Amino acid sequence: MSMNNVGRPTRPEAANEEAEGFTSLSGGRGLLQDEPLIFELGGWKKTGVDLPDAVPADSALAGLTRDDAIGLPGLSEPEAVRHYVRLSQKNHAIDLALYPLGSCTMKHNPRLNEKVARLPGLSDIHPLQPQSTVQGAIELMDRLAHWLKTLTGMPAVALSPKAGAHGELCGLLAIRAAHEAAGNGHRKTVLAPTSAHGTNPATAAFCGYTVVEIAQTDDGRVDLADLEAKLGDHVAAIMVTNPNTCGLFERDVVEIARLTHAAGAYFYCDGANFNAIVGRVRPGDLGVDAMHINLHKTFSTPHGGGGPGAGPVVLSEALAPFAPTPWVVHDDGGYRLVEEAEGVAAQAFGRMSAFHGQMGMYVRAYAYMLSHGADGLRQVAEDAVLNANYVKARLSDLMSPAFPEGPCMHEALFDDAWLEGTGVTTLDFAKAMIDEGFHPMTMYFPLVVHGAMLIEPTETESKAELDRFVDALRLLAQAAEAGEVARFKNAPHLAPLKRLDETLAARKPKLKWKPVAPAPLAAE
Numbered sequence: 412m413s414m415n416n417v418g419r420p421t422r423p424e425a426a427n428e429e430a431e432g433f434t435s436l437s438g439g440r441g442l443l444q445d446e447p448l449i450f451e452l453g454g455w456k457k458t459g460v461d462l463p464d465a466v467p468a469d470s471a472l473a474g475l476t477r478d479d480a481i482g483l484p485g486l487s488e489p490e491a492v493r494h495y496v497r498l499s500q501k502n503h504a505i506d507l508a509l510y511p512l513g514s515c516t517m518k519h520n521p522r523l524n525e526k527v528a529r530l531p532g533l534s535d536i537h538p539l540q541p542q543s544t545v546q547g548a549i550e551l552m553d554r555l556a557h558w559l560k561t562l563t564g565m566p567a568v569a570l571s572p573k574a575g576a577h578g579e580l581c582g583l584l585a586i587r588a589a590h591e592a593a594g595n596g597h598r599k600t601v602l603a604p605t606s607a608h609g610t611n612p613a614t615a616a617f618c619g620y621t622v623v624e625i626a627q628t629d630d631g632r633v634d635l636a637d638l639e640a641k642l643g644d645h646v647a648a649i650m651v652t653n654p655n656t657c658g659l660f661e662r663d664v665v666e667i668a669r670l671t672h673a674a675g676a677y678f679y680c681d682g683a684n685f686n687a688i689v690g691r692v693r694p695g696d697l698g699v700d701a702m703h704i705n706l707h708k709t710f711s712t713p714h715g716g717g718g719p720g721a722g723p724v725v726l727s728e729a730l731a732p733f734a735p736t737p738w739v740v741h742d743d744g745g746y747r748l749v750e751e752a753e754g755v756a757a758q759a760f761g762r763m764s765a766f767h768g769q770m771g772m773y774v775r776a777y778a779y780m781l782s783h784g785a786d787g788l789r790q791v792a793e794d795a796v797l798n799a800n801y802v803k804a805r806l807s808d809l810m811s812p813a814f815p816e817g818p819c820m821h822e823a824l825f826d827d828a829w830l831e832g833t834g835v836t837t838l839d840f841a842k843a844m845i846d847e848g849f850h851p852m853t854m855y856f857p858l859v860v861h862g863a864m865l866i867e868p869t870e871t872e873s874k875a876e877l878d879r880f881v882d883a884l885r886l887l888a889q890a891a892e893a894g895e896v897a898r899f900k901n902a903p904h905l906a907p908l909k910r911l912d913e914t915l916a917a918r919k920p921k922l923k924w925k926p927v928a929p930a931p932l933a934a935e
C-alpha cells in the first residue's frame with residue numbers, strides 16, 4: 412500500500428488491488444502513475460520561474476508586509492502541467508462519454524462556442540472599459556437578452572446572476588421588493604414542493620422566508636388541494652420546477668399560477684429544466700412571474716469542474732420594475748448599460764454582482780442559440796425528451812420506473828423497488844457503473860423517490876451511444892438479480908480510487924493540507 416508523506420494511504424482500499432490478481436510494484440497502473448498531492452511532489456526547494464530579485468520598494472502596508480514563504484510548491488512548468496493532466500486522466504468528462512446526471516443537464520459543448528468565446532474582441536476586454544469601446548460585447552448581451560425574453564415570453568431579464576442558485580436569489584429578491592413596495596412585507600412564507608431541488612428552500616431561507624412544503628400526488632406532481640390549503644395572505648411566493656425534478660411536466664401549471672396569483676403571491680419557476688421545453692412552451696404564457704435559466708444547462712457551456720455558469724432571470728411585467736441593475740438599453744448613442752438605481756431603474760432592488768455577469772457564458776449561449784436557430788432549439792427539447800423516453804422504455808422491464816404511467820420529459824427516474832431482496836443498493840449499482848465505463852446517474856434525488864436513480868441523457872447522445880449505455884445497465888441489472896452481490900459491494904474495482912467512506916468524508920472532511928516539518932521554503 413502506498414502512503415503519502417503524512418502517513419495516509421493514497422488509496423482508500425488498496426486491498427482491492429489483490430482481488431484483481433495483479434499489483435504493480437510502484438502503485439502505477441497502465442501508464443497512469445499514482446498521483447500524490449501537488450504539495451507532496453517535493454518542490455519546496457525549487458521554483459518554476461526565474462525572476463530577478465525584487466527591488467526593495469516602499470510599502471504602503473506598513474508593518475503588514477509578508478516576509479515568510481507563502482507555502483506554494485515550487486514546481487517547474489512540466490511538473491505542474493503533468494500533475495494536472497495526470498489528475499484529469501483519472502476523472503470523467505463530457506468529452507469522454509455521456510454524463511447521465513439527472514437535473515444537471517450535462518450536454519456536449521460545441522467547439523464553435525468555445526472558438527467564438529475566445530475571440531479577442533469578446534475575451535480580452537475589461538468590465539471597466541469605456542462602454543464606447545465595447546459596443547459589440549454590449550450588443551451581444553442585448554441580443555442574448557432578446558432571445559431569452561422571446562423564448563420565455565417574458566418582458567424583462569436580469570442577465571447578471573452567475574448560477575441557477577444565484578438566479579433564484581435574484582428572483583426572490585425581486586419578489587420581496589415588489590411585496591415591500593406594495594405594503595405586503597408581512598408575507599414571510601415561501602411554498603415549495605417536497606421534490607424541490609435543495610437550492611429552492613435554501614434560497615428562500617437565505618432571503619428570510621419560512622419554507623413550507625407542498626405535498627406531491629401519487630403521480631409525481633404538485634398536489635393542488637394541498638397547495639390551495641397552504642396559500643394565504645402570509646405567502647410571498649411559490650417555487651415550482653417545471654418540468655419537475657421527477658422529470659414530469661406539471662400539467663396543472665396554469666391552475667397553479669391562477670391559485671397563486673389569486674392569493675396575492677408570485678410564481679417563481681425553477682427553470683433548470685428549460686431544456687425539456689425550450690421552443691415548445693413559453694413560461695410567460697403559463698403565468699410564471701420569475702424564472703432562472705441555467706445557461707450552462709440549457710444552452711451548453713462546460714460546467715461543474717469545467718467552468719462557471721450563468722443564471723439569467725426572466726421577470727414578468729409585475730416584477731420587471733424591481734430588476735437588478737445593470738441592463739442594456741439602446742438608443743441613438745448606441746448600446747449602454749443602465750448602472751444607477753435612478754430614473755427607469757429607481758425601483759431596482761440593487762445588483763447581483765460587481766459587474767455585468769459571465770460574459771464568456773453569454774457568448775457561448777448566444778452562439779448555441781444562433782447555430783441551432785429557433786427550429787433547432789425546439790428540436791433540442793424534442794430530442795432530449797425522446798432520448799429520455801428511449802432509456803426509460805429500454806430499462807423498464809428490468810428496473811422499476813418511479814412513475815410508470817405515461818411518458819417522461821427529459822429525464823428517466825427509477826426507484827429501487829426492483830433491487831429489493833438482491834442485497835444491492837442504489838449506491839452499489841451506481842458505483843458498479845463506473846467499472847463498466849459509465850459515470851453514475853444522479854442518486855437518491857429527488858428525495859421523494861426511494862433510492863432514486865435519475866438519468867438524463869440529453870439530446871446530444873446518439874442512439875448508438877444510448878444503446879451502449881443501456882446495454883451496460885441491463886447487464887448490471889441482470890447481475891444484481893442473479894445475486895452477484897460481490898460485484899457491487901466493493902465497486903468500483905477498476906477506478907483509480909476505490910469506494911470511499913462517504914459518511915466519514917462528509918462528517919470529517921479533510922479540507923486543508925497540513926505541512927509536516929520542515930516548513931516550506933521555496934516559492935517566496
Ligand SMILES: *Cc1c(COP(=O)(O)O)cnc(C)c1O
Nearest residue numbers: 514574575576608610681683720
Ligand atoms: C442545477 C439546478 C439548480 C441550481 O443551479 P446551479 O447553476 O447549479 O446553481 C436549481 N434547481 C434545479 C432543479 C437544478 O437542476
